Amino acid sequence: VKCHSEYQDRIPPEREVEKNTQNGDPGTWFKVTIPYGIKYDKSWIVNSIQSHCSVPFTPVAFHYNKNRAHFFIQDASAACALKKVNCKIHDEENQKVFVFVNLSTKPQSIQKMLKPKEMLTLNKRYDVCQQALDLQRLRFDPDLVKHHIDIILNQRNYMAATLKIIERNFPELLSLNLCDNKLYHLDGLPDIIEKAPKVKTLNLSKNKLKSAWELGKVKGLKLEELWLEGNPLCSTFSDQSAYVSIIREYFPKLLRLDGQELASPIIIGIEAPEIIKPCKESYKGSETIKSLVLQFLLQYYLIYDSEDRTGLLSVYHDKACFSLTITLNPEDPEPSSLEKYFKDSRNIKNIKDPRLRIQLLKHTKREIVDSLSVLPRTQHDLNSYVVDLCIQMVSTCFLPQSGPES
Amino acid sequence: IAMTDFKTYVDQACRAAEEFVNIYYETMDKRRRALTRLYLDKATLIWNGNAVSGLDALNNFFDTLPSSEFQVNMLDCQPVHEQATQSQTTVLVVTSGTVKFDGNKQHFFNQNFLLTAQSTPNNTVWKIASDCFRFQDWSSS
Numbered sequence: 228v229k230c231h232s233e234y235q236d237r238i239p240p241e242r243e244v245e246k247n248t249q250n251g252d253p254g255t256w257f258k259v260t261i262p263y264g265i266k267y268d269k270s271w272i273v274n275s276i277q278s279h280c281s282v283p284f285t286p287v288a289f290h291y292n293k294n295r296a297h298f299f300i301q302d303a304s305a306a307c308a309l310k311k312v313n314c315k316i317h318d319e320e321n322q323k324v325f326v327f328v329n330l331s332t333k334p335q336s337i338q339k340m341l342k343p344k345e346m347l348t349l350n351k352r353y354d355v356c357q358q359a360l361d362l363q364r365l366r367f368d369p370d371l372v373k374h375h376i377d378i379i380l381n382q383r384n385y386m387a388a389t390l391k392i393i394e395r396n397f398p399e400l401l402s403l404n405l406c407d408n409k410l411y412h413l414d415g416l417p418d419i420i421e422k423a424p425k426v427k428t429l430n431l432s433k434n435k436l437k438s439a440w441e442l443g444k445v446k447g448l449k450l451e452e453l454w455l456e457g458n459p460l461c462s463t464f465s466d467q468s469a470y471v472s473i474i475r476e477y478f479p480k481l482l483r484l485d486g487q488e489l490a491s492p493i494i495i496g497i498e499a500p501e502i503i504k505p506c507k508e509s510y511k512g513s514e515t516i517k518s519l520v521l522q523f524l525l526q527y528y529l530i531y532d533s534e535d536r537t538g539l540l541s542v543y544h545d546k547a548c549f550s551l552t553i554t555l556n557p558e559d560p561e562p563s564s565l566e567k568y569f570k571d572s573r574n575i576k577n578i579k580d581p582r583l584r585i586q587l588l589k590h591t592k593r594e595i596v597d598s599l600s601v602l603p604r605t606q607h608d609l610n611s612y613v614v615d616l617c618i619q620m621v622s623t624c625f626l627p628q629s630g631p632e633s
Numbered sequence: 634i635a636m637t638d639f640k641t642y643v644d645q646a647c648r649a650a651e652e653f654v655n656i657y658y659e660t661m662d663k664r665r666r667a668l669t670r671l672y673l674d675k676a677t678l679i680w681n682g683n684a685v686s687g688l689d690a691l692n693n694f695f696d697t698l699p700s701s702e703f704q705v706n707m708l709d710c711q712p713v714h715e716q717a718t719q720s721q722t723t724v725l726v727v728t729s730g731t732v733k734f735d736g737n738k739q740h741f742f743n744q745n746f747l748l749t750a751q752s753t754p755n756n757t758v759w760k761i762a763s764d765c766f767r768f769q770d771w772s773s774s
Binding site: 265284544546547548552553554573575576581584585588590613615617 | 639640643644647650679682705706707708709710711712714716727729741743751765767769
């Protein structure tokens, strides 16, 4: 299909499509190929192409084949526009992305999209209360057989179409039963992580899975219950505990395997209570520094809590800086007690004006002590203090004082 | 320092702080493995009173820390006087907000960083020399 208008004797593709539709042909198919497309993920490629393409298009049957990525479109004007995208996109490594468009026959996978009768069958097999979909031995479902409908789940396009339906109709799916479907591998299943992320129970029993390695393809599911018995892979393990521990590597949160409760696993890194629990007394550094710091804090707050804060002039460096910010307790019934600090609060997430930012940063000891002197009278409770000491520099975090008193 | 110089330092500190804080918490939440790249080799972290020192220990620590969702509500910063830092350009950054670690309840937190500038011919890279993090408990009144 040539798009150049200089070829006057050529029928522009849009007209060609019109001709076809007049004949009842629903439209020509085009196959779009991205060499080395395997490097990119589907949404990035499709979005990048769409953003460079003047005509909106709907990619169909996106797939990878060796190094290439492919998809199909049905719209001739989109095909034209897509050709122009070639070499316009650059990837993260600044390499040009090639996009080629060719005429194509109707893609095979489209022919296998599921239709209304098949939808009904799936709906019948869905338990709304349990949010469970039972696809056991789906191919031999009496309704499907009666209507000569074949859904062969061990074929990738059928599995993909089924997952699409799950995504659209049962996205909150909790349990999926794929028992006895002659599954030799789980190549068609990785999409389930995206399409039915909440699945916690998966039944893969009585299939033909040869290796636990297949489970890696659905590792992203946070499974709590898994059925695998009746697969060849089960006999590859030396004993039950080896079996359990390997399966657990894929699904660390697993609670039941083949119907048996598993002993609670040692979950490392999920809770880690020792790290999370705040630790108050752990300073193991120099006692000299510690006592220096404590002395300093005592002196500082003694002066600060007194009537006259000018004593702080001897505490600050000539060129010191001071700024203050307020963190409000959302449950505090009386946040207005901090009202007098609001106008000095320097939260640069909210304050964007550079002049205001400078103004709120007090510089030189004179300026600092002047601004501290007008702040409300206080009473600090050093017993409530938690002091963190960093070796290079001292930094202080403390619990709020027991309450400013005027 | 002359007034114009001070203003420059303050602006620089603000820019560094804003940029740095965005990167830091985004990396902490979404690309945890890359977090230690923001620390100096001999940086120290005091996390709720637990001292973690050096890249190896930091790597280990951030590995075991559950995944996080940070929300920063407050940010403040100051240029640190060169007398305190042996002339190494340093910025003090203070943040607070909320954080939820996977499997734990949400906490308020306070955090402060000392960032030092490492200059290359093309730009300035700020790295954490010290990091102090603590959950904020509210005293019951």
